[in-house]
Amino acid sequence: xxxxxxxxxxxxxxxxxxxxxxxxxxxxxxxxxxxxxxxxxxxxxxxxxxxxxxxxxxxxxxxxxxxxxxxxxxxxxxxxxxxxxxxxxxxxxxxxxxxxxxxxxxxxxxxxxxxxxxxxxxxxxxxxxxxxxxxxxxxxxxxxxxxxxxxxxxxxxxxxxxxxxxxxxxxxxxxxxxxxxxxxxxxxxxxxxxxxxxxxxxxxxxxxxxxxxxxxxxxxxxxxxxxxxxxxxxxxxxxxxxxxxxxxxxxxxxxxxxxxxxxxxxxxxxxxxxxxxxxxxxxxxxxxxxxxxxxxxxxxxxxxxxxxxxxxxxxxxxxxxxxxxxxxxxxxxxxxxxxxxxxxxxxxxxxxxxxxxxxxxxxxxxxxxxxxxxxxxxxxxxxxxxxxxxxxxxxxxxxxxxxxxxxxxxxxx
Amino acid sequence: xxxxxxxxxxxxxxxxxxxxxxxxxxxxxxxxxxxxxxxxxxxxxxxxxxxxxxxxxxxxxxxxxxxxxxxxxxxxxxxxxxxxxxxxxxxxxxxxxxxxxxxxxxxxxxxxxxxxxxxxxxxxxxxxxxxxxxxxxxxxxxxxxxxxxxxxxxxxxxxxxxxxxxxxxxxxxxxxxxxxxxxxxxxxxxxxxxxxxxxxxxxxxxxxxxxxxxxxxxxxxxxxxxxxxxxxxxxxxxxxxxxxxxxxxxxxxxxx
Amino acid sequence: xxxxxxxxxxxxxxxxxxxxxxxxxxxxxxxxxxxxxxxxxxxxxxxxxxxxxxxxxxxxxxxxxxxxxxxxxxxxxxxxxxxxxxxxxxxxxxxxxxxxxxxxxxxxxxxxxxxxxxxxxxxxxxxxxxxxxxxxxxxxxxxxxxxxxxxxxxxxxxxxxxxxxxxxxxxxxxxxxxxxxxxxxxxxxxxxxxxxxxxxxxxxxxxxxxxxxxxxxxxxxxxxxxxxxxxxxxxxxxxxxxxxxxxxxxxxxxxxxxxxxxxxxxxxxxxxxxxxxxxxxxxxxxxxxxxxxxxxxxxxxxxxxxxxxxxxxxxxxxxx
Numbered sequence: 002x003x004x005x006x007x008x009x010x011x012x013x014x015x016x017x018x019x020x021x022x023x024x025x026x027x028x029x030x031x032x033x034x035x036x037x038x039x040x041x042x043x044x045x046x047x048x049x050x051x052x053x054x055x056x057x058x059x060x061x062x063x064x065x066x067x068x069x070x071x072x073x074x075x076x077x078x079x080x081x082x083x084x085x086x087x088x089x090x091x092x093x094x095x096x097x098x099x100x101x102x103x104x105x106x107x108x109x110x111x112x113x114x115x116x117x118x119x120x121x122x123x124x125x126x127x128x129x130x131x132x133x134x135x136x137x138x139x140x141x142x143x144x145x146x147x148x149x150x151x152x153x154x155x156x157x158x159x160x161x162x163x164x165x166x167x168x169x170x171x172x173x174x175x176x177x178x179x180x181x182x183x184x185x186x187x188x189x190x191x192x193x194x195x196x197x198x199x200x201x202x203x204x205x206x207x208x209x210x211x212x213x214x215x216x217x218x219x220x221x222x223x224x225x226x227x228x229x230x231x232x233x234x235x236x237x238x239x240x241x242x243x244x245x246x247x248x249x250x251x252x253x254x255x256x257x258x259x260x261x262x263x264x265x266x267x268x269x270x271x272x273x274x275x276x277x278x279x280x281x282x283x284x285x286x287x288x289x290x291x292x293x294x295x296x297x298x299x300x301x302x303x304x305x306x307x308x309x310x311x312x313x314x315x316x317x318x319x320x321x322x323x324x325x326x327x328x329x330x331x332x333x334x335x336x337x338x339x340x341x342x343x344x345x346x347x348x349x350x351x352x353x354x355x356x357x358x359x360x361x362x363x364x365x366x367x368x369x370x371x372x373x374x375x376x377x378x379x380x381x382x383x384x385x386x387x388x389x390x391x392x393x394x395x396x397x398x399x400x401x402x403x404x405x406x407x408x409x410x411x412x413x414x
Numbered sequence: 415x416x417x418x419x420x421x422x423x424x425x426x427x428x429x430x431x432x433x434x435x436x437x438x439x440x441x442x443x444x445x446x447x448x449x450x451x452x453x454x455x456x457x458x459x460x461x462x463x464x465x466x467x468x469x470x471x472x473x474x475x476x477x478x479x480x481x482x483x484x485x486x487x488x489x490x491x492x493x494x495x496x497x498x499x500x501x502x503x504x505x506x507x508x509x510x511x512x513x514x515x516x517x518x519x520x521x522x523x524x525x526x527x528x529x530x531x532x533x534x535x536x537x538x539x540x541x542x543x544x545x546x547x548x549x550x551x552x553x554x555x556x557x558x559x560x561x562x563x564x565x566x567x568x569x570x571x572x573x574x575x576x577x578x579x580x581x582x583x584x585x586x587x588x589x590x591x592x593x594x595x596x597x598x599x600x601x602x603x604x605x606x607x608x609x610x611x612x613x614x615x616x617x618x619x620x621x622x623x624x625x626x627x628x629x630x631x632x633x634x635x636x637x638x639x640x641x642x643x644x645x646x647x648x649x650x651x652x653x654x655x656x657x658x659x660x661x662x663x664x665x666x667x668x669x670x
Numbered sequence: 671x672x673x674x675x676x677x678x679x680x681x682x683x684x685x686x687x688x689x690x691x692x693x694x695x696x697x698x699x700x701x702x703x704x705x706x707x708x709x710x711x712x713x714x715x716x717x718x719x720x721x722x723x724x725x726x727x728x729x730x731x732x733x734x735x736x737x738x739x740x741x742x743x744x745x746x747x748x749x750x751x752x753x754x755x756x757x758x759x760x761x762x763x764x765x766x767x768x769x770x771x772x773x774x775x776x777x778x779x780x781x782x783x784x785x786x787x788x789x790x791x792x793x794x795x796x797x798x799x800x801x802x803x804x805x806x807x808x809x810x811x812x813x814x815x816x817x818x819x820x821x822x823x824x825x826x827x828x829x830x831x832x833x834x835x836x837x838x839x840x841x842x843x844x845x846x847x848x849x850x851x852x853x854x855x856x857x858x859x860x861x862x863x864x865x866x867x868x869x870x871x872x873x874x875x876x877x878x879x880x881x882x883x884x885x886x887x888x889x890x891x892x893x894x895x896x897x898x899x900x901x902x903x904x905x906x907x908x909x910x911x912x913x914x915x916x917x918x919x920x921x922x923x924x925x926x927x928x929x930x931x932x933x934x935x936x937x938x939x940x941x942x943x944x945x946x947x948x949x950x951x952x953x954x955x956x957x958x959x960x961x962x963x964x965x966x967x968x969x970x971x972x973x974x975x976x977x978x979x980x981x982x983x984x985x986x987x988x989x990x
Binding site for chain 3: 451542545554582583630636
Binding site: 040047048051081082083086095 | 487600601602605
């Protein structure tokens, strides 16, 4: 990585001024950074890449075809420390930051986005406890995940509450010592195999976000029922289901934070996971580009490799430019978040997710185009990438919602 | 048992080889350095042996410039207990490397040495045998099975044409392993974090009493092989193609 | 110049690589002293060397040399050669040569050049050897005497058999202490030709689709007296054992004829077989890179082509 040192001077030399919107300077200028990775981060990248080449790539297409859940891969990922990287060292974890998560997810995403989602979603499921839980709650609920390969799911989205995540109707009735949970959740990743759900519900819908709670619900609790494994377009090996709660009794000690904290915890969690999700898309785009480069050198038309043609060269060059841009946004967001600059970090995270998801979709579509008819078949790897990346434009905040968030930052007075 | 594993850092197998300007080596810039693939099997075998014996330690040793520390850290991340770096920046040969390794094995009170059957850069397959002789230990190469109990190593080694020897070596001994003996584990993430804090012992040749030694062979005049030219594709239906192939092999190139 | 050729034999039968080295020395105008070591009757091996121009053959005899050990052989050669002040010691880079020679070099405390494809003994010793599995080669010069080197089988030509009976000197071999003992010789049943010494190799890739399908190749191999090899992809998929793997992390081979079936020709496979004299590629994909390196290519399904080839070769064999 090349150190970027665009200070105030260079911005001025570009004749960019922020006379009317000084807050934009505060977003942009102090956050130009040196992107060199540490030796440990490089070792981490290498290790994950090796894992992906040996374990994920040879199996990705089989799991895609069958839609089977990749238990074996997940177990191996856990054994090698690829799961739950964010658990702090004081609880026995690795204490990795968002930067490490970004490094890992880019590599995993280059192998199979479905498996990336299955592996990474534990972090999403456990972050609410790490963010809002007491030390005792973390010890009780999170440390078992370090001792054996278990899965957790994050339950926010509902049939009627997608982008408008604040309008939860899953209801937690306060009955003194416990809550009684009723309602349903939608598109819950790993739900069929998770042992624990972090559920966001409302105690009083009228209060909007102020009435929300975050509850830890063991999957075996009476009254929890699962929908069928959704037959998806892409990321087919990740398990996605609906969950219904029917008079599920949840003890008060399972509440993370206080009543009214639920929505805040959810948003803080998503601030941390949005960037790694974007990095997964960067990885998938990178894989699509590499396949396209390889194929364009092998495929001959008009008696020469099609890589000789400028039409193909321009597509490849655009892919590379976009991928680099996406990666830079991810690193920038990760850097800010790891520095604790949550507001700026959240802004960059939205930029990273918006750009990387849309970018990966474009790159994958172009990769299929370079492959021509072959690319449209399951014999070749790029159509899977195209189906897989589509979901990144949708889950964990659609590309449109990211734009809303970005615009909110820009229009803020 | 103090187990020593010899680790060499080599260019990744996908590396496109270019010759340096003075032709005395390959171009080193832009090379991705990795642990010699056969040495990964050796590291794994060292770890497995220690686990089976339920006691002892695994020490990895590498000779080379500062970059080899990265290979040592990877080995520690896989589970090795200690690491020694013999820092040399000049060109060395089998003789000098084996000499240095012998001194390190003595310093570390090594009782069993594992190595890969060859390094995929110089393809010499000589260091472990040279080392065994310097230490006056027995040795075996191309080992595909290895079980160590107190005082001896029971091994199987490939010989040729589908034959294997079962052998018994009293320890201390040098064992050079082949692909297939095991499946090397990954450097796990907790391992990587542990490895970054690990202190790596560094020796110079002078520290090992080899300050005035020089290599006994010199490599020069590196060259790339001539590119093979694409030959002819034989056309026709399958039967015709095969008949024509047999004719060409017999009459044109005279190899059957 | 006092050049010593450590000739290799298997149960009294001379290995061809010994003749290849001998012939090359003679072509350079140098007459090496040949050394044989073993337990049984080595007369015919010695005579064979004489036939190809050896004037003197030293036979190191010891009943303990019946079973191969690197210690026993290295001790025996060293005990004899250290009294002769050799300029160079050369042997074949068979598994025996590769295993024993580093020990011998260490005893002399000199350098070593293994698996050389060219060497020079007239007017100073040097050698050329492939590195990076043949992706490039290096010249080795020696700054200490003796120069110790091994030579890759199947690379150098064997000269004319116009020699006469050699002078044979029998010496009792001093084998010293042998600690590594062979307790059992295990054979995989069928007698396979060793890949590195094979004249003809037929190799299969992942498109063989199963271990059982390798029979198609072994059927063809048995007609030609060939060895069967495999690509890394086939080995990784479990279709073939790793001792059959040709390539940078497998064996480097240089047969007269290499037939690649369903092998695309990854750089790391090409590295292991590019020095083959004639390469034949059989592959469904006309764009497979292997065709760029092959002397003869057949674009077709190996499951059709190889059995037909086996039949053709059988016919040919019946005729001759």
